[in-house]
Amino acid sequence: MTSNLAAITGIGSVSPYGQLAGLIPQCDLEPESITAWTTAGLRRAFLAKPFRPASVVPGLKTRRLDRLSAWALVASSLAIQDAGIDLSQVDHSRVAVVFGTGFGCAELTEAFYQSAAANGWSGTDPSPFPEGLANAPAGHVALWHGLRGPNITVGNKGFAGESALIQAASLLRHGQADLAIVLAGDTLTRAVYEWYEGAGLLSPDCYNLEPLPEGGGFMPSEGVAAFVLEPAGRREVRAYANVVSGRWAAGGKPVETIRQMLGGSVPSLTICAGNGAPCAASSTVALAREISRSSATIVPAQAVAGGLADAGAFLHLILALSGRPRSGRALLLGTSGDSGFAALLLELP
Amino acid sequence: VVTGVGVVCPYGVGLDRLQAGMLAGKCCLAPTKDVYPGFEGSTAQVCGLPLPGKGAGSKYSRSDRLAMAAAQDAVRDFDCESVAFREGGVFMASTVAGLSEIDPEIAMDPAAWYRRGGLERAASYPAAHVADAVGEHLGVRGPRCAISAACASSAMAIALAANMLLDGAARMMLAGGSDALCPFTLSGFSSLQALDPDPCRPFDRNRKGLNLGEGAAVLVLETLDAAMARNAHMLAVLRGWAMSNDAFHTTAPQQQGNGLADCMRVAMEMAEASGDEIGYVNAHGTGTPLNDVAEANAYETTFRGRKRPIPVSSTKSYFGHCLGAAGALEAAITILAVRCGALLPTLRLTDPIESSSVSWLRGEVRRDALPLAMSVSAGFGGSNTALIFGDARFGNSGSGNGRS
Numbered sequence: 001m002t003s004n005l006a007a008i009t010g011i012g013s014v015s016p017y018g019q020l021a022g023l024i025p026q027c028d029l030e031p032e033s034i035t036a037w038t039t040a041g042l043r044r045a046f047l048a049k050p051f052r053p054a055s056v057v058p059g060l061k062t063r064r065l066d067r068l069s070a071w072a073l074v075a076s077s078l079a080i081q082d083a084g085i086d087l088s089q090v091d092h093s094r095v096a097v098v099f100g101t102g103f104g105c106a107e108l109t110e111a112f113y114q115s116a117a118a119n120g121w122s123g124t125d126p127s128p129f130p131e132g133l134a135n136a137p138a139g140h141v142a143l144w145h146g147l148r149g150p151n152i153t154v155g156n157k158g159f160a161g162e163s164a165l166i167q168a169a170s171l172l173r174h175g176q177a178d179l180a181i182v183l184a185g186d187t188l189t190r191a192v193y194e195w196y197e198g199a200g201l202l203s204p205d206c207y208n209l210e211p212l213p214e215g216g217g218f219m220p221s222e223g224v225a226a227f228v229l230e231p232a233g234r235r236e237v238r239a240y241a242n243v244v245s246g247r248w249a250a251g252g253k254p255v256e257t258i259r260q261m262l263g264g265s266v267p268s269l270t271i272c273a274g275n276g277a278p279c280a281a282s283s284t285v286a287l288a289r290e291i292s293r294s295s296a297t298i299v300p301a302q303a304v305a306g307g308l309a310d311a312g313a314f315l316h317l318i319l320a321l322s323g324r325p326r327s328g329r330a331l332l333l334g335t336s337g338d339s340g341f342a343a344l345l346l347e348l349p
Numbered sequence: 350v351v352t353g354v355g356v357v358c359p360y361g362v363g364l365d366r367l368q369a370g371m372l373a374g375k376c377c378l379a380p381t382k383d384v385y386p387g388f389e390g391s392t393a394q395v396c397g398l399p400l401p402g403k404g405a406g407s408k409y410s411r412s413d414r415l416a417m418a419a420a421q422d423a424v425r426d427f428d429c430e431s432v433a434f435r436e437g438g439v440f441m442a443s444t445v446a447g448l449s450e451i452d453p454e455i456a457m458d459p460a461a462w463y464r465r466g467g468l469e470r471a472a473s474y475p476a477a478h479v480a481d482a483v484g485e486h487l488g489v490r491g492p493r494c495a496i497s498a499a500c501a502s503s504a505m506a507i508a509l510a511a512n513m514l515l516d517g518a519a520r521m522m523l524a525g526g527s528d529a530l531c532p533f534t535l536s537g538f539s540s541l542q543a544l545d546p547d548p549c550r551p552f553d554r555n556r557k558g559l560n561l562g563e564g565a566a567v568l569v570l571e572t573l574d575a576a577m578a579r580n581a582h583m584l585a586v587l588r589g590w591a592m593s594n595d596a597f598h599t600t601a602p603q604q605q606g607n608g609l610a611d612c613m614r615v616a617m618e619m620a621e622a623s624g625d626e627i628g629y630v631n632a633h634g635t636g637t638p639l640n641d642v643a644e645a646n647a648y649e650t651t652f653r654g655r656k657r658p659i660p661v662s663s664t665k666s667y668f669g670h671c672l673g674a675a676g677a678l679e680a681a682i683t684i685l686a687v688r689c690g691a692l693l694p695t696l697r698l699t700d701p702i703e704s705s706s707v708s709w710l711r712g713e714v715r716r717d718a719l720p721l722a723m724s725v726s727a728g729f730g731g732s733n734t735a736l737i738f739g740d741a742r743f744g745n746s747g748s749g750n751g752r753s
Contacts, residue, residue, distance in 0.1 A: 112533070156480075198463040
């Protein structure tokens, strides 16, 4: 028996928590000092530890790829494994890949600029050029697994992950795919970190080993999380959550739109997503309170996932699910500073 | 249904300029070194147009500004104060986005480059900035996002925007793409040895590669009900769409064109159309040796058994390959084809690739009534998209599963 719901049946992630299939064991993470480039004094972030992708997925060759592509390959493989799917038994032309990212393959884009700075525009290194495209990770996921369905990369200020999940659920609902590998992620590079710094978006904790009480700003993070999404009830397997519906907008009336989506029901749990800056986190909690009854549990935004800026929603959801929430309806909710919002209504089995 | 089309291209702003330029057979390709000294080959640039968002300290990239101008052109008949408009969505594609605003010096010392004024310019780097620029410029506040699928991006943006209408997420969607010409892409394609030093010759046996161009195109998509409710002028009906991936190679297409053929087949199934009912295909047709063979093979697979060979042309021979904007610009040209029955030839096609199922359009403009026409796009990463448009005047606006 199938339904209009889309079930998340597999999870994989490459993040500061490591390379994991399924949920993330509860633990506290400390930010690490940046050593990948020379910094003027202490600079910290939540960093994904270096690892050899072939040690997690045998046979994987990632030497020429952006880390974002390599991590997407690993996270997607872990998610497929976690879902218990034998891809040899699946019609590959009916499997979609949808990837959400804020900055895309920033590392190789910077490498291309480096070769232009060193050799002039007429002497650039060709290899980073196609691998630096934002859709390279989704292309590699399709290539490695042989997936010939729709292959989509979405960017969205603040809500790339939510947009990817909503688009993927839409593909399933309209019969444009039978299965979707949905991913969201970003990497931290020097140009990205220093842009955050120049724009005054970073937490003072980035520069201090001891947390400062005044707060403000966020601690950047990096990683890729992947979900296997399939029509609920198609296979008799465990589902972490069912995606009921989703909406996002750049402005307008969030409360009205989200209430309309909820159709009179009130979620018992609201998982706050969005970036980790205190102002965004507090506006998300305020919106959650306005929508939910006072009895509803509100899970505040997590620093590690919040540091993933546009692509943190998946990590927020995985961390919330890892906290063993009660069953019922849950809302994954994010806001941006300028009245934008994303809301996903989930059913937790 | 499509109720608006906005275009910014080397011919100027508007569908009328595009139509006049192409029907006249005017080629906009010119020596690249005239614009970018040090670069060889031919390119087509948008020149001398008053694009919005310009000025000292502007936060908008050239791709943003091309997109804003195209979107403004697309919505000129829409009541911009209406709820449907305000709550509409914006799906925009771009492969360049703000890369045109960033200097190589950023790579050596980003913080120093930001201090020298690069901070604001770099803010336009994410592809999502183009959709935000369009939304902010027009006051459209519904769902927005960037679609990245390399050179299939803007065709895919149109397909996904149509899905959003089916989902009821909006009553009106602006969908398209925009890409500026810039040293980053000129250098990238040059390093891959993909550029033809002369004006390109898609589907010719002697083709040598592609030429880059720039521009933007935006379609206004609405559900049939929404368009009828406001008595909108319907330009065309989007009857079918599909997306697929080759899963073959990062940059090279699968040589038999299987992924693209799958994509066309699924789009035709959605449109409930047979191969005989498709009157014209606007090809991806880059002019690179590998792309054009794979594409010809895909047409052979898709249209084998058709009563007459399928008419196909590549309009990249007029103003180059506009990358993330190409799919939307070619969707606009396909809409023109169904509206005025003009099948544009590929320029400079003298010795075409052999294909028994394809009638390569060359020479004069062919005139034929077209109930349906297809636009196909493909890109690095293996992505393919096919869009099928019908003429609203042929009375097919209500068919095809009630699609938008």
